[in-house]
Amino acid sequence: MRENRAPIRVLLILAAVAAGVIVLFMTLNARGRWDFILPFRGTKVLSMVLVAHAIAVSTVLFQTVSHNRILTPSIMGFDALYILIQTGLIFTIGSARLTMLDPRLLFAFEVTAMMAFSSALYRWLFSGGSRSLHLLVLVGIVFGVLFRSLSSFMQRIIDPNEFVLLQDRLFASFNSVESDLLAVATGVILVVSIIGWRLMGVYDVLALGRETSINLGVNHNRAVTTVLILVSVLVSVSTALVGPVTFFGLLVANLAYQLAGTHKHRFVLPVAVLLAIACLVGGQLILERVFAFDTALSIVIEFVGGIVFLALLIRGTAR
């Protein structure tokens, strides 16, 4: 007989783990004044929770509407675009003037640019029925290569000092998040999540495919467009906030499918979010407090995520 894993139990356990990790992160090795430590660590935790939520939700929904489990928004050329935007900014404005700009303005610009690109790309890819997975992967690679070569072209011409500054901006980091950006990002992601939550019933139907969705009365075109816009807002905001994390979404989404043991998004989505929070905050906790590393978390996550990506490709779950 089939093992009947109760998704609710998984959810409760994960919630407990995520909460525990957050509490540990806030309190472990806290020597000194609480009124300094709490806001400092709180900002960090909030930004990690926000990014975890955005990446988990966007990856699961993206995979639902694109009917596969190996593509994520980032793999579709998103992080390369981020690199291009950052390089372009330093190339045209220069780092000196860039640091003088209002960070909120910069943030708004980055988010808008990434959203414009992603909505256009997704719209084009998913209009006109289903396209083969191979085509999607190819398109992602081609855009990635294009953006990367443009970036490396500009990187070659800019001043070496500028280049070092640029390198710093290109790694995902939770240490340098500004608190007013965090407030804006929280607001945006909250709004998007509420809209997304109200569509909860539709995701399960969309996963069945275009024809079945239409037969069941879903306005397929509109629903997919809405989901893709939500996805691009989530990814853009989280990338503009901390930088690109390519394989993290893939990692948590696939773990979530396994753990939830059901196709129902009502369970899969929260499981993915809680997992992402536990991984991100837990990973940072271990690296910071146990190994006393500082910025290496994104590298570790990318490493593990990349291995999962390869494993999925080799196992051929590419459906």
Place this chain on the structure above:
Amino acid sequence: MIEISNIRKAYADTIVVRDVSLQIPRRGITSIIGSNGAGKSTLLSMISRLTPMTAGTVTVDGLDVTKTPSDVLAKRLSILRQDYRIGSRLTVRDLVEFGRYPYSKGRLTAEDRSQADKAIGFLGLEALADRFLDELSGGQRQRAYVAMVLCQDTDYVLFDEPLNNLDMRHAVGMMKLLRQAADNLEKTIVLVLHDINFASCYSDYIVAMRDGVLIRHGSPDEIMTREAIREVYDMDVDIRDIDGRRIAVYYT
């Protein structure tokens, strides 16, 4: 009533359904026959708004299928496609319960669940209800799909080759079930069938297509003649009267 007027489907320069007009009356079974590539599936897809038409209109009870909101139509008309495949890994019960989506929008009521159980019962799938679809045989899966469509409980039901993969006993069982649905539940059922003898024995009305054109329609007695079948399939077959039914003997 389904009213099809002058619908056409063209892919680039090839016209695959050419100006078909047809009225499908309420209640009863209408079968569509024709050789491979005649345009039967394309016709059904256009009626059920899965494929946009190049020209023409289709109305169901007066509702234009391309203009009526999809969720309104989903309570009146449902379709089972020929090459049905499903994106998620589901159990039979999960699948059948999706048939209630037009009513419940994902929040199943006790009523929805009992409808699903009834549909599972109709198709004799009780023992398989908690199995995953990819763990079933082709015929068992086909019956699960039919159960989902029946669970949607619409007045108009379109089936593209519902007898796919079914053995002799289940094929007859399926046709009897559809006949019952038409007679007792007043459903309007449109089928694509390849076995013209099933069409002959169970339909009220047969529509024949060839190369995208609707070439004949009429009662089974009118279509089950040597000339008509030759015209549809380019094949000479013996049509016999057996116990008051017209049966084509086409095996040799």
